Amino acid sequence: MKKQLLICMFSCLVLATSCKKKSKETDVIIDPPTPTNPASVETNPPNSSYSPAFVGQTRINAIRTTTPYGSSVLTSALTLPWGIAALTDGRFLVTEKAGTMRIVTSSGQVSAALTGVPAVNNSGQGGLLGLTVDPAFATNRMVYWSFSERGTDGNLLAVAKGRLSASETGLENVTVIYRATPAYSGVNQYGSRVIFDRTGNLLVSSGDRSDPGIRVQAQAVNSAIGKILRITTDGQAAPGNPSFSQAGARPELYSIGHRNQHGLAIHPITGDLWEGELGPRGGDEINLIRPGANYGWPVITYGIDYSGQPLGGAIQQQSGMEQPVYYWDPVVSPSGMTFYRGSRIPEWENNLFVAALSGTHIVRLTIANNRVIGEERLLVSEGQRFRDIIQGIDNALYAITDGGRLYRIDRQ
Numbered sequence: 123m124k125k126q127l128l129i130c131m132f133s134c135l136v137l138a139t140s141c142k143k144k145s146k147e148t149d150v151i152i153d154p155p156t157p158t159n160p161a162s163v164e165t166n167p168p169n170s171s172y173s174p175a176f177v178g179q180t181r182i183n184a185i186r187t188t189t190p191y192g193s194s195v196l197t198s199a200l201t202l203p204w205g206i207a208a209l210t211d212g213r214f215l216v217t218e219k220a221g222t223m224r225i226v227t228s229s230g231q232v233s234a235a236l237t238g239v240p241a242v243n244n245s246g247q248g249g250l251l252g253l254t255v256d257p258a259f260a261t262n263r264m265v266y267w268s269f270s271e272r273g274t275d276g277n278l279l280a281v282a283k284g285r286l287s288a289s290e291t292g293l294e295n296v297t298v299i300y301r302a303t304p305a306y307s308g309v310n311q312y313g314s315r316v317i318f319d320r321t322g323n324l325l326v327s328s329g330d331r332s333d334p335g336i337r338v339q340a341q342a343v344n345s346a347i348g349k350i351l352r353i354t355t356d357g358q359a360a361p362g363n364p365s366f367s368q369a370g371a372r373p374e375l376y377s378i379g380h381r382n383q384h385g386l387a388i389h390p391i392t393g394d395l396w397e398g399e400l401g402p403r404g405g406d407e408i409n410l411i412r413p414g415a416n417y418g419w420p421v422i423t424y425g426i427d428y429s430g431q432p433l434g435g436a437i438q439q440q441s442g443m444e445q446p447v448y449y450w451d452p453v454v455s456p457s458g459m460t461f462y463r464g465s466r467i468p469e470w471e472n473n474l475f476v477a478a479l480s481g482t483h484i485v486r487l488t489i490a491n492n493r494v495i496g497e498e499r500l501l502v503s504e505g506q507r508f509r510d511i512i513q514g515i516d517n518a519l520y521a522i523t524d525g526g527r528l529y530r531i532d533r534q
Contacts, residue, residue: 159183163499168451169404170426172438175445178493180424182448185488185496189467190534193501195527196230196520203522205252205267205315205458208514210260215286216522217267219249225290226528228514237292238284243272246309247332251279252316252458252510254324256355265293266324266355268314276305279312279328279346283355299357300374302328302346306336311382315458319352320393323360325376326351327383327397330419340379340419343371348419350383350397350411352376364414379417379443385459391472394492396447398459398476401425402433404451408474409444410492418443424451448494454481458510464517466533475500477508477521484508484521484531501529 158167162181174180202219209215214226221242222235242250248270256264263286271280279302284293310332317325330337330348340348343366351374352360359373366375385398395411405425409417420433422440427433439445450456459476476485482505486498501508506523514520518532 163497164450164452166452169430170424170451172404172424172451174424174449175439178448178495179446180449180451182494182497185486185498187467187469187486187498187500189469191467191532192534193504193529193531196228196530197226197232198525198527199230199232200224200226200522200526200528202249202524203526203528204250204509206510206512206520206522206528207253207255207265208512208520209255210515212515214514214520214528215253215255215265216528217250217253220244221250221269223250223253223267223293228516230528234291236286236290238296239293240269240271240280240282240296240298242269243277243309244270245277248277248309248312251312251314252327254316254318257318257322264355266316268312268316268326270309270312271298271301273305276307277309278302278305279314279326281316281324281326281353281357299355300326300351300353302326302349302351304339304345304347306331306333306347308333308336311337313383315384315386317386317388319388319395321360321362322355324353324355325386325395326353327380327386329382330380332382337381337420340381341416341421343368343375343378346372346374348378348380349375350377350380350386350395352413366414376413377411377415377417379419379421381419381423384457385476387459387461387474389472390461390463396459396461396474398456399446400455400457401449401451401453403428403430404449404453406450406453406456407446408448408456408476408487408494410447412444415444416442417446424449425453447489447492448487454483454485455479456485457508458512460512460519462519463513466517475511475519477511479507479509479524482506482508484511484519500531504529 225233253267284296311329313327313329339345488496
Protein backbone atom coordinates (compact mmCIF):
# COMPACT_ATOMS: atom_id res chain seq x y z
CA MET A 123 0.00 0.00 0.00
CA LYS A 124 2.84 2.40 0.87
CA LYS A 125 4.55 1.66 -2.44
CA GLN A 126 1.32 2.28 -4.35
CA LEU A 127 0.82 5.58 -2.55
CA LEU A 128 4.34 6.74 -3.48
CA ILE A 129 3.71 5.80 -7.12
CA CYS A 130 0.44 7.76 -7.17
CA MET A 131 2.10 10.82 -5.55
CA PHE A 132 4.89 10.75 -8.14
CA SER A 133 2.40 10.43 -11.03
CA CYS A 134 0.39 13.42 -9.79
CA LEU A 135 3.55 15.51 -9.44
CA VAL A 136 4.62 14.73 -13.01
CA LEU A 137 1.18 15.51 -14.39
CA ALA A 138 0.84 18.79 -12.53
CA THR A 139 4.27 19.91 -13.66
CA SER A 140 3.74 19.05 -17.33
CA CYS A 141 0.27 20.58 -17.56
CA LYS A 142 1.07 23.71 -15.48
CA LYS A 143 -2.52 23.77 -14.24
CA LYS A 144 -4.18 24.20 -10.87
CA SER A 145 -4.72 20.98 -8.99
CA LYS A 146 -8.50 21.22 -9.35
CA GLU A 147 -8.05 20.87 -13.12
CA THR A 148 -5.94 17.72 -12.83
CA ASP A 149 -7.91 15.58 -10.40
CA VAL A 150 -6.78 12.39 -12.09
CA ILE A 151 -3.81 10.05 -11.87
CA ILE A 152 -2.55 9.23 -15.33
CA ASP A 153 -1.03 5.89 -16.20
CA PRO A 154 -0.07 5.09 -19.79
CA PRO A 155 -3.51 4.23 -21.20
CA THR A 156 -4.07 1.52 -23.78
CA PRO A 157 -7.21 0.25 -25.56
CA THR A 158 -7.61 -2.10 -22.57
CA ASN A 159 -6.66 0.34 -19.80
CA PRO A 160 -8.15 -1.20 -16.61
CA ALA A 161 -8.39 2.24 -14.98
CA SER A 162 -10.74 3.59 -17.68
CA VAL A 163 -14.46 4.12 -17.19
CA GLU A 164 -14.90 1.93 -20.30
CA THR A 165 -14.72 -1.77 -19.46
CA ASN A 166 -16.13 -3.28 -22.66
CA PRO A 167 -13.76 -4.56 -25.35
CA PRO A 168 -13.20 -2.32 -28.39
CA ASN A 169 -14.73 -3.18 -31.76
CA SER A 170 -11.38 -2.97 -33.52
CA SER A 171 -7.74 -3.73 -32.84
CA TYR A 172 -6.66 -0.22 -33.88
CA SER A 173 -4.05 1.48 -31.70
CA PRO A 174 -4.28 5.13 -30.63
CA ALA A 175 -1.90 7.63 -32.19
CA PHE A 176 -0.73 8.91 -28.80
CA VAL A 177 -1.04 8.15 -25.12
CA GLY A 178 -4.37 9.34 -23.74
CA GLN A 179 -6.23 9.48 -27.05
CA THR A 180 -8.71 6.89 -25.79
CA ARG A 181 -9.66 5.17 -22.52
CA ILE A 182 -8.09 7.74 -20.25
CA ASN A 183 -8.26 7.07 -16.52
CA ALA A 184 -11.48 7.54 -14.60
CA ILE A 185 -12.04 10.56 -12.37
CA ARG A 186 -14.76 11.27 -9.82
CA THR A 187 -16.48 14.48 -8.77
CA THR A 188 -15.97 15.01 -5.05
CA THR A 189 -18.16 18.10 -4.62
CA PRO A 190 -21.69 17.00 -3.70
CA TYR A 191 -24.04 17.50 -6.65
CA GLY A 192 -27.46 16.29 -7.66
CA SER A 193 -29.96 16.26 -10.48
CA SER A 194 -33.68 16.85 -10.76
CA VAL A 195 -36.17 16.34 -13.57
CA LEU A 196 -37.91 19.63 -14.31
CA THR A 197 -40.30 18.11 -16.85
CA SER A 198 -40.95 14.87 -18.71
CA ALA A 199 -43.49 16.46 -21.05
CA LEU A 200 -41.24 17.11 -24.06
CA THR A 201 -41.44 14.95 -27.19
CA LEU A 202 -38.07 13.91 -28.64
CA PRO A 203 -36.35 17.18 -27.76
CA TRP A 204 -33.26 17.81 -29.88
CA GLY A 205 -31.74 21.18 -28.99
CA ILE A 206 -31.90 23.57 -26.05
CA ALA A 207 -30.85 27.20 -25.63
CA ALA A 208 -30.92 29.40 -22.54
CA LEU A 209 -32.89 32.63 -22.62
CA THR A 210 -31.73 35.70 -20.73
CA ASP A 211 -34.43 35.41 -18.05
CA GLY A 212 -33.69 31.80 -17.02
CA ARG A 213 -36.16 30.10 -19.34
CA PHE A 214 -35.24 27.87 -22.29
CA LEU A 215 -36.07 27.39 -25.93
CA VAL A 216 -36.30 23.73 -26.94
CA THR A 217 -36.63 22.17 -30.39
CA GLU A 218 -38.50 18.89 -30.82
CA LYS A 219 -37.56 16.55 -33.64
CA ALA A 220 -40.98 16.49 -35.30
CA GLY A 221 -40.80 20.24 -35.98
CA THR A 222 -42.02 22.11 -32.91
CA MET A 223 -40.23 24.70 -30.81
CA ARG A 224 -41.32 25.45 -27.25
CA ILE A 225 -40.47 27.67 -24.30
CA VAL A 226 -39.80 25.88 -21.01
CA THR A 227 -39.65 27.73 -17.70
CA SER A 228 -37.07 27.06 -14.99
CA SER A 229 -39.80 25.25 -13.05
CA GLY A 230 -40.57 22.95 -15.98
CA GLN A 231 -43.72 24.48 -17.48
CA VAL A 232 -43.87 23.78 -21.21
CA SER A 233 -45.50 26.22 -23.63
CA ALA A 234 -47.61 25.48 -26.66
CA ALA A 235 -45.71 25.06 -29.91
CA LEU A 236 -44.47 28.35 -31.32
CA THR A 237 -45.93 29.36 -34.65
CA GLY A 238 -43.83 30.33 -37.66
CA VAL A 239 -41.41 27.38 -37.70
CA PRO A 240 -40.92 26.11 -41.29
CA ALA A 241 -41.98 22.56 -42.10
CA VAL A 242 -39.31 19.93 -41.50
CA ASN A 243 -38.72 16.49 -42.96
CA ASN A 244 -38.48 14.46 -39.77
CA SER A 245 -37.99 11.09 -41.49
CA GLY A 246 -35.00 9.11 -40.29
CA GLN A 247 -32.57 11.31 -38.40
CA GLY A 248 -34.05 14.52 -39.78
CA GLY A 249 -36.21 17.07 -38.03
CA LEU A 250 -35.91 20.32 -36.13
CA LEU A 251 -32.32 20.20 -34.89
CA GLY A 252 -29.87 22.56 -33.20
CA LEU A 253 -30.63 26.11 -32.13
CA THR A 254 -29.04 29.14 -30.54
CA VAL A 255 -30.12 32.62 -29.51
CA ASP A 256 -28.43 35.81 -30.57
CA PRO A 257 -25.85 37.19 -28.08
CA ALA A 258 -27.98 40.36 -28.15
CA PHE A 259 -31.23 38.44 -27.67
CA ALA A 260 -32.30 40.69 -24.78
CA THR A 261 -32.74 43.52 -27.28
CA ASN A 262 -33.24 41.87 -30.69
CA ARG A 263 -35.00 38.59 -29.68
CA MET A 264 -33.41 36.72 -32.61
CA VAL A 265 -33.27 32.91 -32.76
CA TYR A 266 -31.28 30.73 -35.18
CA TRP A 267 -31.81 27.03 -35.85
CA SER A 268 -31.03 24.19 -38.25
CA PHE A 269 -33.46 21.67 -39.71
CA SER A 270 -33.84 19.08 -42.44
CA GLU A 271 -35.75 20.45 -45.39
CA ARG A 272 -37.46 18.52 -48.18
CA GLY A 273 -36.85 19.94 -51.65
CA THR A 274 -37.75 18.99 -55.19
CA ASP A 275 -34.38 17.29 -55.74
CA GLY A 276 -33.89 15.74 -52.30
CA ASN A 277 -33.40 16.60 -48.65
CA LEU A 278 -30.86 18.97 -47.19
CA LEU A 279 -29.76 20.73 -44.04
CA ALA A 280 -31.04 24.30 -43.79
CA VAL A 281 -30.43 27.15 -41.35
CA ALA A 282 -33.18 29.65 -40.50
CA LYS A 283 -33.65 32.69 -38.30
CA GLY A 284 -36.64 34.46 -36.79
CA ARG A 285 -37.63 36.89 -34.08
CA LEU A 286 -39.47 35.67 -30.99
CA SER A 287 -42.66 37.69 -30.90
CA ALA A 288 -43.52 40.02 -28.02
CA SER A 289 -46.40 37.70 -27.14
CA GLU A 290 -43.96 34.75 -27.14
CA THR A 291 -46.38 32.64 -29.11
CA GLY A 292 -44.46 32.51 -32.36
CA LEU A 293 -41.48 33.43 -34.51
CA GLU A 294 -41.74 36.43 -36.81
CA ASN A 295 -40.06 37.27 -40.12
CA VAL A 296 -38.69 33.74 -40.43
CA THR A 297 -36.10 33.40 -43.19
CA VAL A 298 -34.04 30.44 -44.39
CA ILE A 299 -30.55 31.95 -44.59
CA TYR A 300 -28.49 28.97 -45.73
CA ARG A 301 -28.86 25.56 -47.39
CA ALA A 302 -26.09 22.94 -47.24
CA THR A 303 -26.21 21.74 -50.82
CA PRO A 304 -26.20 19.42 -52.64
CA ALA A 305 -29.56 17.91 -51.74
CA TYR A 306 -29.74 14.14 -51.34
CA SER A 307 -32.56 11.61 -51.13
CA GLY A 308 -31.32 10.02 -47.89
CA VAL A 309 -32.73 10.95 -44.48
CA ASN A 310 -29.80 10.37 -42.12
CA GLN A 311 -26.83 12.18 -40.60
CA TYR A 312 -27.59 15.84 -41.15
CA GLY A 313 -25.61 16.94 -38.06
CA SER A 314 -26.38 19.59 -36.76
CA ARG A 315 -25.61 22.21 -34.15
CA VAL A 316 -25.61 25.98 -34.56
CA ILE A 317 -23.61 28.25 -32.24
CA PHE A 318 -22.17 31.76 -32.28
CA ASP A 319 -18.44 32.34 -32.33
CA ARG A 320 -16.83 35.27 -30.54
CA THR A 321 -17.00 37.46 -33.64
CA GLY A 322 -20.79 37.29 -33.90
CA ASN A 323 -20.83 34.80 -36.78
CA LEU A 324 -22.53 31.40 -36.86
CA LEU A 325 -20.79 28.03 -36.80
CA VAL A 326 -22.89 25.21 -38.25
CA SER A 327 -22.11 21.49 -38.34
CA SER A 328 -23.28 19.74 -41.51
CA GLY A 329 -23.27 15.92 -41.48
CA ASP A 330 -22.06 13.54 -44.19
CA ARG A 331 -25.57 12.17 -44.96
CA SER A 332 -24.46 8.61 -44.12
CA ASP A 333 -24.53 6.62 -47.37
CA PRO A 334 -21.26 5.57 -49.07
CA GLY A 335 -22.06 7.40 -52.31
CA ILE A 336 -22.56 10.77 -50.64
CA ARG A 337 -20.29 10.67 -47.59
CA VAL A 338 -17.18 10.90 -49.76
CA GLN A 339 -18.18 14.53 -50.31
CA ALA A 340 -16.93 15.22 -46.79
CA GLN A 341 -13.55 15.53 -48.54
CA ALA A 342 -14.85 17.72 -51.40
CA VAL A 343 -14.42 21.47 -50.93
CA ASN A 344 -17.11 22.24 -53.52
CA SER A 345 -19.75 20.60 -51.29
CA ALA A 346 -21.27 21.56 -47.94
CA ILE A 347 -21.63 17.89 -46.96
CA GLY A 348 -19.54 16.73 -43.95
CA LYS A 349 -18.28 20.18 -43.01
CA ILE A 350 -18.22 22.83 -40.34
CA LEU A 351 -19.49 26.05 -41.89
CA ARG A 352 -18.94 29.63 -40.74
CA ILE A 353 -21.55 32.10 -41.97
CA THR A 354 -22.91 35.51 -41.10
CA THR A 355 -26.35 35.95 -39.58
CA ASP A 356 -27.55 36.62 -43.14
CA GLY A 357 -26.16 33.29 -44.36
CA GLN A 358 -23.17 34.60 -46.29
CA ALA A 359 -19.60 33.32 -45.93
CA ALA A 360 -18.15 34.97 -42.83
CA PRO A 361 -15.17 37.31 -43.21
CA GLY A 362 -11.84 35.73 -42.31
CA ASN A 363 -12.76 32.19 -43.29
CA PRO A 364 -9.81 29.96 -44.27
CA SER A 365 -8.81 29.43 -47.89
CA PHE A 366 -8.64 25.93 -49.32
CA SER A 367 -6.14 25.26 -52.09
CA GLN A 368 -8.39 23.00 -54.14
CA ALA A 369 -10.32 24.53 -57.03
CA GLY A 370 -13.97 25.44 -56.47
CA ALA A 371 -13.73 25.68 -52.68
CA ARG A 372 -16.80 27.18 -51.05
CA PRO A 373 -16.06 30.35 -49.06
CA GLU A 374 -18.30 29.31 -46.15
CA LEU A 375 -16.19 26.24 -45.30
CA TYR A 376 -14.36 26.31 -41.96
CA SER A 377 -13.17 22.69 -41.74
CA ILE A 378 -13.74 19.51 -43.76
CA GLY A 379 -13.73 15.73 -43.38
CA HIS A 380 -16.48 15.30 -40.77
CA ARG A 381 -19.04 12.53 -40.28
CA ASN A 382 -22.03 13.38 -38.05
CA GLN A 383 -21.32 16.26 -35.71
CA HIS A 384 -23.88 16.72 -32.94
CA GLY A 385 -21.68 18.82 -30.68
CA LEU A 386 -20.06 22.26 -30.98
CA ALA A 387 -18.69 24.32 -28.09
CA ILE A 388 -16.36 27.28 -27.60
CA HIS A 389 -13.69 26.90 -24.92
CA PRO A 390 -14.31 29.65 -22.32
CA ILE A 391 -10.62 30.50 -21.89
CA THR A 392 -8.95 29.94 -25.27
CA GLY A 393 -11.93 30.66 -27.52
CA ASP A 394 -11.11 27.53 -29.51
CA LEU A 395 -13.87 25.57 -31.24
CA TRP A 396 -14.33 21.97 -30.06
CA GLU A 397 -16.51 19.44 -31.84
CA GLY A 398 -18.13 16.08 -31.01
CA GLU A 399 -18.66 13.61 -33.84
CA LEU A 400 -20.45 10.27 -33.98
CA GLY A 401 -18.44 7.44 -35.50
CA PRO A 402 -19.76 4.20 -36.99
CA ARG A 403 -18.97 1.13 -34.80
CA GLY A 404 -16.32 2.80 -32.68
CA GLY A 405 -14.52 5.98 -33.60
CA ASP A 406 -16.68 8.56 -31.83
CA GLU A 407 -14.50 11.67 -31.73
CA ILE A 408 -13.78 14.85 -29.83
CA ASN A 409 -11.91 17.26 -32.09
CA LEU A 410 -10.18 20.58 -31.58
CA ILE A 411 -11.17 22.43 -34.74
CA ARG A 412 -8.58 24.47 -36.59
CA PRO A 413 -9.70 26.67 -39.51
CA GLY A 414 -8.89 25.09 -42.84
CA ALA A 415 -8.06 21.67 -41.37
CA ASN A 416 -9.14 18.27 -42.70
CA TYR A 417 -10.44 15.81 -40.07
CA GLY A 418 -10.14 12.79 -42.31
CA TRP A 419 -13.58 11.20 -42.68
CA PRO A 420 -14.13 8.85 -44.48
CA VAL A 421 -10.46 8.25 -45.32
CA ILE A 422 -9.25 7.73 -41.75
CA THR A 423 -11.27 6.52 -38.77
CA TYR A 424 -10.95 4.57 -35.52
CA GLY A 425 -14.27 2.86 -36.23
CA ILE A 426 -15.38 -0.02 -38.40
CA ASP A 427 -18.50 -0.38 -40.54
CA TYR A 428 -21.79 -1.52 -39.01
CA SER A 429 -21.31 -4.80 -40.85
CA GLY A 430 -18.14 -5.41 -38.87
CA GLN A 431 -15.93 -4.91 -41.92
CA PRO A 432 -13.15 -2.29 -42.09
CA LEU A 433 -13.94 1.10 -43.58
CA GLY A 434 -12.00 2.23 -46.62
CA GLY A 435 -8.36 1.30 -46.33
CA ALA A 436 -8.67 0.59 -42.59
CA ILE A 437 -6.21 3.39 -41.82
CA GLN A 438 -6.23 5.71 -38.82
CA GLN A 439 -3.52 8.21 -39.72
CA GLN A 440 -2.65 10.05 -42.91
CA SER A 441 -0.53 13.09 -43.65
CA GLY A 442 -2.58 16.27 -43.92
CA MET A 443 -5.43 14.88 -41.82
CA GLU A 444 -6.04 15.77 -38.19
CA GLN A 445 -6.19 13.30 -35.33
CA PRO A 446 -9.05 13.44 -32.84
CA VAL A 447 -8.05 14.71 -29.42
CA TYR A 448 -10.05 11.82 -27.99
CA TYR A 449 -12.09 8.89 -29.28
CA TRP A 450 -14.35 6.13 -27.95
CA ASP A 451 -14.52 2.49 -29.00
CA PRO A 452 -17.13 1.16 -28.41
CA VAL A 453 -19.27 4.20 -29.01
CA VAL A 454 -21.05 6.43 -26.52
CA SER A 455 -22.70 8.42 -29.36
CA PRO A 456 -21.69 11.96 -28.35
CA SER A 457 -24.38 14.55 -28.96
CA GLY A 458 -24.67 18.14 -27.69
CA MET A 459 -21.86 19.47 -25.50
CA THR A 460 -20.80 22.47 -23.46
CA PHE A 461 -17.90 23.73 -21.38
CA TYR A 462 -18.66 24.41 -17.72
CA ARG A 463 -17.94 28.05 -16.93
CA GLY A 464 -19.23 28.35 -13.37
CA SER A 465 -17.59 27.99 -9.99
CA ARG A 466 -20.41 26.29 -8.09
CA ILE A 467 -18.62 22.97 -8.59
CA PRO A 468 -14.97 24.08 -8.64
CA GLU A 469 -13.46 20.89 -10.09
CA TRP A 470 -15.77 21.19 -13.11
CA GLU A 471 -14.37 24.56 -14.19
CA ASN A 472 -13.52 24.51 -17.92
CA ASN A 473 -14.42 20.82 -18.17
CA LEU A 474 -16.24 19.57 -21.27
CA PHE A 475 -19.64 17.94 -20.73
CA VAL A 476 -21.03 15.76 -23.52
CA ALA A 477 -24.53 14.30 -23.81
CA ALA A 478 -24.22 10.61 -24.72
CA LEU A 479 -27.03 8.86 -26.58
CA SER A 480 -26.23 5.15 -26.77
CA GLY A 481 -24.02 5.59 -23.71
CA THR A 482 -27.07 6.78 -21.72
CA HIS A 483 -25.01 9.11 -19.55
CA ILE A 484 -23.31 12.50 -19.53
CA VAL A 485 -19.58 12.48 -20.17
CA ARG A 486 -17.32 14.77 -18.17
CA LEU A 487 -13.87 15.31 -19.69
CA THR A 488 -11.04 17.20 -18.01
CA ILE A 489 -8.68 18.84 -20.48
CA ALA A 490 -5.17 20.25 -20.09
CA ASN A 491 -2.90 21.50 -22.87
CA ASN A 492 -5.54 20.40 -25.40
CA ARG A 493 -5.40 16.78 -24.22
CA VAL A 494 -8.03 14.82 -22.31
CA ILE A 495 -6.64 13.84 -18.90
CA GLY A 496 -9.69 12.29 -17.23
CA GLU A 497 -13.19 10.99 -17.91
CA GLU A 498 -16.26 10.58 -15.72
CA ARG A 499 -19.75 9.29 -16.48
CA LEU A 500 -22.61 11.14 -14.81
CA LEU A 501 -26.30 10.24 -14.36
CA VAL A 502 -25.68 6.65 -15.51
CA SER A 503 -28.47 5.32 -13.30
CA GLU A 504 -31.07 7.47 -15.11
CA GLY A 505 -30.88 5.23 -18.19
CA GLN A 506 -31.63 8.12 -20.55
CA ARG A 507 -30.41 8.91 -24.05
CA PHE A 508 -28.98 12.37 -23.42
CA ARG A 509 -29.38 14.56 -26.50
CA ASP A 510 -28.10 18.03 -25.58
CA ILE A 511 -26.60 19.85 -22.61
CA ILE A 512 -26.09 23.55 -21.89
CA GLN A 513 -25.31 25.82 -18.97
CA GLY A 514 -28.10 28.08 -17.72
CA ILE A 515 -27.78 31.65 -16.53
CA ASP A 516 -27.79 30.31 -12.96
CA ASN A 517 -24.62 28.30 -13.80
CA ALA A 518 -26.38 24.95 -13.41
CA LEU A 519 -26.20 22.41 -16.23
CA TYR A 520 -29.40 21.55 -18.10
CA ALA A 521 -29.76 18.41 -20.23
CA ILE A 522 -32.55 17.07 -22.44
CA THR A 523 -33.16 13.44 -23.31
CA ASP A 524 -34.88 11.49 -26.07
CA GLY A 525 -37.32 10.35 -23.40
CA GLY A 526 -38.66 13.90 -23.11
CA ARG A 527 -36.95 14.91 -19.89
CA LEU A 528 -35.25 18.17 -18.94
CA TYR A 529 -32.71 17.74 -16.14
CA ARG A 530 -31.15 20.35 -13.90
CA ILE A 531 -27.70 19.38 -12.54
CA ASP A 532 -26.09 21.48 -9.83
CA ARG A 533 -24.30 21.56 -6.50
CA GLN A 534 -26.30 20.23 -3.61
